[in-house]
Amino acid sequence: MIKVLEKHPVISICILVALMLLPNLDVMQVTIMEARNFITAREMLTDQHWLLTSMNGEARYEKPPLPTWLSAISASIFGINSLFALRLPTVFMIMIVGVFTYRLSFLLLKNNLHSLINAFLVVTSFYTIGITVEAPWDIYTHGFMLIAIYHMFQLFDKKNKYWKHTLIAGICLGLSFLSKGPVSLYALFLPFLLAYAFTYKFKKMRPKTFSLFSVLILMCCIGGWWFIYVRLQDPATFALITEKETSNWGSYNIRPFYYYWSFFTQSGIWTIPAFISLLFPYLKNKVRNLKAYKFSFYWTIFAVILLSIIPEKKSRYLMPVLIPLAINTGFYIDYLIQRFKTLQNKKETLPVYFNFGLLGAIGVLFPVIAYLGLKDKLNGQWVAFALASAVLFTIGSFIFIYLKRKTIKEVFFLSVLLFAAILMFGLPLYKATIPEKYYEITTLKKEAEKEDLKIYSYNYVSPEMLWLYGDKILNISNENKIDFPDEKSFGLLTNDLNEEEMQSLNAHYKVEFQKSFDLNTGKKPNKRLKNNYYILTKK
Secondary structure: OHHHHHHOHHHHHHHHHHHHHOOOOOOOOOOHHHHHHHHHHHHHHHHOOOOOOEEOOEEOOOOOOHHHHHHHHHHHHHOOOOHHHHHHHHHHHHHHHHHHHHHHHHHHHOOHHHHHHHHHHHHOOHHHHHHHHHOOOHHHHHHHHHHHHHHHHHHHHOOOOOHHHHHHHHHHHHHHHHHHOOHHHHHHHHHHHHHHHHHOOOOOOHHHHHHHHHHHHHHHHHHHHHHHHHHHHOHHHHHHHHHHHHHHHHHOOEOOHHHHOOHHHHHHHHHHHHHHHOOHHHHOOOOOOHHHHHHHHHHHHHHHHHHHHOOEOOHHHHHHHHHHHHHHHHHHHHHHHHHHHHOOOHHHHHHHHHHHHHHHHHHHHHHHHHHHHHHHHOOOOHHHHHHHHHHHHHHHHHHHHHHHOOOHHHHHHHHHHHHHHHHHHHHHHHHHHOOHHHHHHHHHHHHHHHOOOOEEEEOOOOHHHHHHHOOOOEEOEEOOEEOOOOOOEEEEEEOOOOHHHHHHHHHHEEEEEEEEEEOOOOOOOOHHHEEEEEEEEEO
């Protein structure tokens, strides 16, 4: 089976990603970042706001529109309220990240198996998958950037016939910029340039000056036109949003310089191999391609350092680091495949047994862990539970069998299969944790239409609530006052009202509480996800 994967690497990567993500693409709840983006996509289709993008009827220029366009196009084909449709383009972007990690690795290594391992490492890293729901537009900017880096590497390396690489690199740099501004330029491309300079050096670049200039022009034209358009069409709002966004870099979510230095844990099941791959003095004499290892090592470290310099820090900003880190980790996995059977030093073998033994244990113990965690919620989910338990127990058992035989190649691919199986067969059990009340907001619009009521919002209504509601809800808050609508009777969705606010409403309206909508699913409730619904009638 492994030979088949090696023979068809690109197809294998795409099939792996498809099997991991497509069957349960609509299971996970919508996150706040997704909700903002999906509302914007919905309003592209309902209000034709394709260029002057909006959320809940208000200008939203914080993020460039390319990923939203792709989601909107997908939704126009498969359904405007379909989570599957809106998330589908992100699956293709993960495929692109996997495929071009393989292709870039092959340029570096000229080794098919090693390159495939690198690709599997990146697509099964925890935050590569997690970013698709927590901050879905990041995968677009880094995916397009990786294509650009693949072609820039060849542009730097080749002596002639590099115009194809010039064209594609320029276009993809522009598409990356049109996905999330300069984020990937700073977090992925600049560290790549630094790593290339330290490792391969920029040799005989003068004849390529025009090509490099062409790349820059293409990037600016493709990546910058939307910003210029919005600046001309809505200058006041654009300036206000730009000022707010730039100020956040130095004043919002500030973390210390060392905040990112546990970055290797974001690779999930590969945390221990990723950490060991960063022990340069240990691994430098064991890898088969030292120059390529230096390159991936520098690329990873430079990326973390540059991200650490920025005062604003969030865990999800580490996602681009996972690309060079996967390539770097691949050197350690390759070393184990070649040498593990002959290793005698327990200091070298113990981390391997611990890491893959832990993965095997997760598979074998899954039936017990899942039952204890979900036993009160498994009604209607017993078939999914039984299937997941059987599959994961089997894979976990085989991991132990091959680990005992010290055949790390099989252990590695079984670990990849375990990760995929958790998403394929384990994720459906997540439905058991979602309470019925979660979807109550989806019926409010029809209920209000039956009563001929228009619904407004006051104070804060979360993007997740707005998304599930299915339409715009105009906000009647205006700084410290309320802009009361003209209707004699209307619905009002709001968070908790203080005594002064309630008195203000009671002075003009008869206020009747109807129900609460609560999107909380965990043990620790978040006030942001709860709203109360009232019907107000003029006195």
